[in-house]
Amino acid sequence: MRRMDLSNAPSSWDIERERLAALSGYAILDTPPEREYDVLTRVAAVALNVQSAAISLIDGHRQWFKSRHGIAFPETPRAIAFCSHALKARSALVVPDARQDTRFRDNPLVTSEGGIRFYASVPLITQTGLCLGTLCVFDPAPRERLDDDERLILEDLAQHATSLIEARCARRMTEIAGKVVDATSDAVLAADLSGRIVHWNAAAEQMFGRSRGEAIGEDVSIIMPPRFVHGHTEAFGRAAQGGPTRLVGSFIELVAMRADGSEFPIELSLARWGDPSGDQGFAAIVRDISARKSLEREREHAQKFLQSIVSNLPATLFVKDVETRRYLMINHAGETVMGRPASEIIGATDHELFPANAEASEDRDNEAIARRETYQTEAAFTRGDGETLYLRTMRTVIDGPDRPCQYLLGVSEDVTQIRRTEAEVLRLAHYDALTGLLNRSSYTDRLFRMVQAREPFAMLSIDLDRFKAVNDQFGHPGGDAVLIQVGDRLRAVIEGEGWIARIGGDEFIAVLAGERLRERAQMCADRLIDELAKPIVTGRGVCYIGASVGIVLMPQDGETTEQLRENVDLALYRAKHNGRACACFFNAEMDSSARDRRQIERDLREAVAAGDIGLVYQPLVAAQTGRITSAEALARWTHPVKGPIRPDVFIALAEECGIIDQLAEQLLRQACVDARNWPADVRVAVNLSPLQFVSGKLVETVGAALAASGLCPSRLQLEVTEGLVIRDVERTFDQLEALRSLGIQILIDDFGVGYSSLSYFQRFPFDKVKLDRSFVEQVTQSQAARAIIQAVVGLGAQLGMAVVAEGVETHEQMEALVAMGCTHLQGYLFSRPLPVTTLCAMLESQRSVVPRQDSQAA
Incomplete structure (x- = not known):
């Protein structure tokens, strides 16, 4: 059995798009009520003994009623429209009881008070076979299906409604045609077989400077310069006798004349006409092409201007013959890039001009020709003087007057500077923007490669002490200024010994390779601590930070990046725990301490x-x-x-x-x-x-x-x-x-x-x-502590704040604090x-x- 070929069959979406376009073309949506449509819905309701009837038109997102009988609302969303189902079926749809029908029982039009129970509709199908909507009836009470007579009545009324819609459209088209003729900027005129003008539209009045009254009845030769009248009279006579004429059915350019005698170029199309009464003649559409002729002259100037642009375009533009691969055109930028004048390039091939680049260039040309679409490449190009450029070239094949795919068009942009800039950006991607040290990405990559290579090395984790206080005191700009100076000091210590990276806000990693690792690591750590203990002067003030250093050795303290990172963190933690501003090598006991701490945390x-x-x-x-x-x-x-x-x-x-x-x-x-x-x-x-x-x-x-x-x-x-x-x-x-x-x-x-x-x-x-409590402890011994307490008590009294002394443990402390005015006391004494x-x-x-x-x- 032969399968049906549905490859060219229109899809449901294509049909729906055509249907919506047709409905829009009828221009009936959202129009006022019209008596002839209302009569149909009233007759449908009475004849089928239902409460409501409507002429429903299905738009893209709604159902709109051209006529409605017994319906309060003018439209509904399409999603709940019963008529949408009839639209798909393209045949009568009868629903005896919507509440029992799984398609409609949850529909808001059904579930609402007084909702639809019975529904019947017949589609409104145009002469072109498109369904615009339905003539539908419905009632709040269920009923049996339509009998044959009722179905016939509904179908006849639907057919009549469709006829009304199409007749309305035909009248509208006739009106539009008349208005178009009157509104068009082209002159439309008609003459009978004797050459007398019988129609003259508004555009003809404007174009030729003669009113309709002045033109009707005159010979059509009034629009021609005198030198062409004789030839026109003979040609028109032959045409009137049924003879051939080159004007009928074609466009031809002529010269016409206005009422004031001025001449202008026109484009004329002639057609024969006749009506049922037997009248015959010729109708002409005349277009003033003065503007077009002016544009043609401008186009010539534009072509010259375009040629000037191509010649002076900053990018290289070239054209080659696809068969011979010889250059047919090159602009000034191309001459500069190639380092040769156009006179040497045009007519030559890449093999003759640039042997070193020729083979690769030919491969790229072949690829563009094979693809038959725009093909972009980027490649190095070595000029005759030895300089290497990077060119981004877009090639495409274009048709010529003799054959398709005749020419190869190429546009090349010199991206040498861009590539150099990108290389610099790539370099900067591996360095910290603030300090100029290696960044975390570079640190991770380098550490991984050194571990993979099994190279012995020492890793120092450096954490700044009191840096958070600096940020709190001076703000982030002040903190950044401190980090810049820290980076300089770290670089000065590590340079020549290894490399250093900033891996976080105030965290740094230094890696030393080679011999005597423990000795050198200790020496570098001591120098780092000494350098960072010195005051740092910024525009926001002087600060003191210091640093703690944790140290691991590879492979003694770990053979993987994870182990080394964990152990150097433990060493750093111990250094901080030991009082900061010191360095600590990792040892196994730290791991045990870390496990204890993790257990406490759990x-x-x-x-x-x-x-x-x-x-x-x-x-x-x-x-x-x-x-x-x-x-x-x-x-x-x-x-x-x-x-x-x-x-x-x-x-x-x-x-x-x-x-x-x-x-x-x-x-x-x-x-x-x-x-x-x-x-x-x-x-x-x-x-x-x-x-x-x-x-x-x-x-x-x-x-x-x-x-x-x-x-x-x-x-x-x-x-x-x-x-x-x-x-x-x-x-x-x-x-x-x-x-x-x-x-x-x-x-x-x-x-x-x-x-x-x-x-x-x-x-x-x-x-x-x-x-x-530190002041309370010293209140009986330190004059400074008493002065501070007295000042705070006085401040509290002035501002209405109570002053509490905590950590009171002796009667002497209590008596001194009460004497100075403390209002509340707290401590073991009580x-x-x-x-x-x-x-x-x-x-x-x-x-x-x-x-x-x-x-x-x-």
Whole structure:
């Protein structure tokens, strides 16, 4: 059986596109109602005894009703139109009950109140076979299918509706044709067989300077110069007798004459005409081609201008004969690139001109000819003087007057400078833009190759000490200035010994190869530390940073890049742990220490997840009365094996491993819950980690803890350190202000040990200032400590801030602090940190705390 060849059959999309174009051409969409259409829908509704009927036209995205009977809306989306289904079927569609039909039961037109139950339609198919829409009827009650008479009525009405649409279109086309004739810029005129003008449109009036009244009835020769009238009269007579004429059915250029006698060029097309009444004649379309003739003259000038552009184009432009490969054209830029005059190039081949490049050039020409499309290449070209250029050339084959693919056109751009620039960019891609040292990518590549080659080497990991403080103090521009000088000093030490790279913000790697690696590595590390210990002067001030160095040796300390990186990090960690500003070689014990630390980290994560980090509370007392006014929440963790872990250790670890937010939120919620059971005038103080301010969710977290516990916000105090304040002043103060607006008190802790700035108190009204315990310890021994405390107390009094002295352990300290005006005291002299149950019992039995004996406090 022979298969049908459907390769040329139109696709459904092509048919739909043709249908939509035809519908648009009928110009019936969105037109006002018309009586003859409304009669049809009314008759359809009455004849088929339904509530609603419509003439529906299916546009690209909607169903629009040319006529609607019993329908409130003028259109619906096409996606829910029943008629879309009839459109696809191109035949009558009957739906007895839409709610029972899986195609329509979920349709909004069905499910809405009073929705469609019964539906029937017949497509509106034009004489060209395109379906514009349907004549449809529908009713809110289901019913049986149409009988033959009802179907015939619906089909007849649909046929009549289609006839109305096509008749309407025909009338419109007739009107348009008349308007086109009147509106066209071409003169349209007609003459009978005697040569008398019988039609003269508006354009003819404008073109020839004669009104319609002046022209009708005159001989057509009035539009011709006198010298052509005789020849026209004879030719027209032959044509009127049925003889041949070269004008009929073709365009010819002639000279015409206006009423004022002026002449102008025209293009004329002549056709015979006749009508049912027997009248005959000739119709002519006349176009004034004065502008075209002017354009032709301009085109000649343009061609000359184009030739001038080609000749002076900055890029090389050449044309070769495809068969002979001889140059037929070359512009001035080509002469410059090739280093020869056009007189030597034209007529010659590449083999004759440039033997060294000829074979490769011919291969590229052959490829372009074979592809029959634009073909781009880039290649080196050696001129006769020996200079090598890089040319990016686009070749394409073009047809000629004699045969297709006659010429090979090429346009070449000299990209020599671009390639040189790219090579420089590639070089810079391997170096750090700020310091000029090798970058991380180069470091990774070089390290990998040295490990693969099994070359012994020493690797030094250099980390700057206190660089973060420099960034906080001077900002990133100041930090960059410091890094530039650091890079210069590192380069001066390592140059001649090995290579150095910047792999991160303040992290550097130096690699030494050769002999005596341990000795040389120690020497370089010592020199690096000495150099970086010297003051660094920038435009923003003088700073001191220092450096710590970790060292590994290959292959003793690792035989893979991963091992070496891990071990040099451990060595660096040990150097920092040993007090910074020192160098440390890796040893196996460090790996064990690292494993211990990782185990502690895992245990801490498990403890946080299980909620095993607890709280104890240390009371704060009013200095004058000894009455407990608040209690500071302090975190405690008892490791199942190692026992109690110092808070500064596990809090720092939580910050390092990224679980501080989770831990801090747990502790805050617990503190709020515990404090809810205390007397209403006793507050709870909770310390904040600087990292809690980074995420931007601190205010939300605190609000949630207060809401969950029911604790009044005025009973919550949040303690922040000076170090936190200086990290990001604006971001920090914005969040503190938001917290204070909730009614929470804000305390600044450890005041006096950081980068203190009195401007902070002007920027933000802290509720309390907590003196660092280092001043309290020296209050009875150091005049300087007493002076600082006195100044802070005075400042607090002026600004309305309470001043808290923490770490009070002796009666002498207490008496001195009270005498200087401290308002609140905290320390072992009054109470050690207490479990919440013990604190609650204390608050119930007594509200004042009697200082303990010094021996007890100790």
